[in-house]
Amino acid sequence: MQKSAERPNALIRLSYRTSKIQNSRNRSIVPLSGLGHRSEQVDQSMKSKRILIADRDTAVRLKLSQILNDLGHQVRTTSSAETVLNWLSQEDADLVIAEAVGEGRLAIVEEIHKARPQVPIILTSDQTTLAMAVKSVGAGAAELLPKPVQSHRLLAAIDRAFACAHDAEAAKAQARAIRDERLPIVGSAESMQRVYRTFAGLVKPNLPVLIWGESGVGKTVSARALHDFGPRPEAPFIRLPLGAASDETLTHELLGDERSPGKLAQAAGGALFLDGIDDLSLSAQGRLLQLLEGAGAQPSGCLASGGVRLIASSQQDLRLAIAAGDFRPDLYFRLAAAAVRLPPLRERLEDVPALTRALLLRASRDGLPNKMIDAAALRRLQQHDWPGNVRELDNLVRRLCALHTGGLITAQAVELEMSTASDEAEEAPDTSLSELVQKRLxxxxxxxxxxxxxxxxxxxxxxxxxxxxxxxxxxxxxxxxxxxxxxxxxxxxxxxxxxxxxxxxxxxxxxxxxxxxxxxxxxxxxxxxxxx
The missing domain is CATH 1.10.10.60 (Homeodomain-like)
Structure with missing residues (x-):
């Protein structure tokens, strides 16, 4: 039986939130009004803890000390994580709060964790990415908070750190070294932080995962990231677009024939991505379930040994489809040991600038002209509700790179391109290409x-x-x-x-x-x- 210490739920307490509020030195801890009354609500387990703080910024250390001292904690501060490691060799501590700066700082954090695995570590960082999340967990961190840190977020993280014993072995099992720094998923909004937190807990376990969300939110990219950040990134990642697949098509695609192997065999040792399971008819859903269960029951079947990880995608919450009688609950539970919703872009408009810059870099790598974008253009992009989500933004970025001269994309260029696209969409929303050509001719x-x-x-x-x-x-x-x-x-x-x-x-x-x-x-x- 698996030890409770290996449960992934005990590990991932990663909380990311980007705040633009800064103190007078444009650093760090964002005060919360009424903070002094917090001590009256603190549980007894929160009092009289020994907390060690490492941060390069003196103002940050002073502010943290003030907050934690007011709560009755014993606090020692330093500018160096190495000093914290030395302190821990001489005395006990209940919590470490350390600033993560580069690979070297994470290495020190890992040393601290190895020396005192029972001591929770809260990291603060300027980075709020999926890669940093996985690296932080791998180094032994219980929490990762983006800078500038909001006081209530910090206090909530401390609550969680003291409420849950940190599990060293399980933490290591949740992460691996990141070979490619070009992140597949970009965003630091609260809704994306929940996605990172969930994904970090699903990287290692070989559980079937359902990723759902509107068209264009990045379900395929996320499925690939879940595989690439896992323990077998070199293994195959096989995508099977389901669409309106029939029973016969499913059988051939999954099992293959004498001349060519099916998708299940191709994905052996890796992941099979079932893209668009909500498009299947009830009959095809039953056939898919039968094929998956049959493959798992065969002695030589790759599912029998857990050799294929199933990842599925849907554009809707399948629980609602089940309630409406449009989706089989047995297939849902077969494919959704964990379900992750990807938020639409309109719910995280604060991520548009970072996404746009990332997409510009990717477009440049794909051979399009290298471009930069000014602040006014980014503000204009944030005013759009993006019904096509990240895919729509990506298409717009590529058009801007291809069609607009000059190295800087301005708000005028964005407005022109968006207006042109809008005019084209309004011209014939339900008109086929053939009808449009006939009309023009x-x-x-x-x-x-x-x-x-x-x-x-x-x-x-x-x-x-x-x-x-x-x-x-x-x-x-x-x-x-x-x-x-x-x-x-x-x-x-x-x-x-x-x-x-x-x-x-x-x-x-x-x-x-x-x-x-x-x-x-x-x-x-x-x-x-x-x-x-």
Whole structure:
């Protein structure tokens, strides 16, 4: 039987909250009005504790000492975590509050934790990221509070630290070294801090997880992060988009045939991401459950040994779908030992600036022009409610990088691009592409005599449609021509030839080859003769 010390619920007490309120030195502890009355409400277990504090900022140390002394605690402060380690070799303590600065400071924290594993450690840091959360847990921290620290958050963290004995072995089991600092998830809003806290507790356990939220909130990215931050990041991560999959499709996709292995076999030792389980019919839900249970019952089945971690996604709270009779409760409990809701972007607008900067960097890595963005532009982005969530923001950022000249994205550029997108959406919200093209062409031919229409209309229309089509698909697949060809339904060699003829590189951008450019200019000239 598993020891209680290994329970993941005893470990993760990570509380992140970003505050823009700062003291007169723009540092640290944010006072809370009425704090002096707090001592009357403190439990007896909170009194007369020995607390050691390490922070480089003198004002921070003084403020922390004042708060904790007023609560009846015995406090010693220092600017160095190494000093705290020395103190602990000579005397006992009930709590350590230390500032986390870089890898070295976390190493010292880990030493403190090894020396006195029974002493809870609360870290404060300028970083509020998933990577920092996992690293902090790995170093042995019970809490991670972002700077500037709010007094009530600190006191709540101290309450939790004293109320729950810290578990050294379980803490180590929840984290691993982070090999890639390019974080998949960005945000420090309170709603995202809850996600980090939950994910940190789910990294190690091989439990099936359901990630749900609106379209575009980042369910696939989060599922991948849960796998990559886990103990087997090198193992396969296999995504199975379910959509409106039938019973037969599910059987073939999961189990495969003699010629090719199914998704279950491909995911052996890693994770299988069932994307969009809420799109399945009740019949398909039953078949999926049957297949999963069957794979787990087989002696050689990869689920039988726990070799495949199941991660599922949904755009809705499936508990409501169960109540409405639209989803099978047995499948829900098979796939949702833990359920995590990803908040929509409108619920964390304070994260828009950090998200935008991160997306600009990712766009640059994907071959788009490197851009910066000014404060006014970020404020304009925060005024939008983002019905398409992070995906909508990502698309807007990529359009801004591709279409707007200059190295700085301004509020005017953002306003122009958002207005253009809004106009396009309002123009034909329920109109198909075919109907839109027909409408434009009919209007074009009706507004002038046919004798004035220049020759080459067919080639001009094909060029106008084909080039952006290939650009968009290649950009969406990050230049993966095999995947792009599959989406387009054409042969890979055909796609390669078309990209060469149109002067497109693998990302859908232009090439500078002389012959290609000349050919492309000829096509553009032909298309320019028509003003649709």
């Amino acid at each position: 009919s209007s074009y031919l009706a507004n002038q005599p046919l004798s004035d229409v220049p020759p080459g209309l067919y080639d001009a229309v094909i060029h106008m449609v084909e080039r952006p089509l290939l650009q968009v698909v290649l950009s969406a697949t990050r230049g993966n021509q095999l995947q792009a060809a599959e989406i387009l339904g054409i042969n890979r060699n055909t796609l390669r030839r078309k990209t060469q003829d149109l002067g497109l590189d693998k990302w859908g951008g232009g090439r500078s080859d002389t012959s290609v450019v000349a050919n492309d200019m000829a096509n553009e000239t032909r298309a320019a003769a028509f003003s649709f």
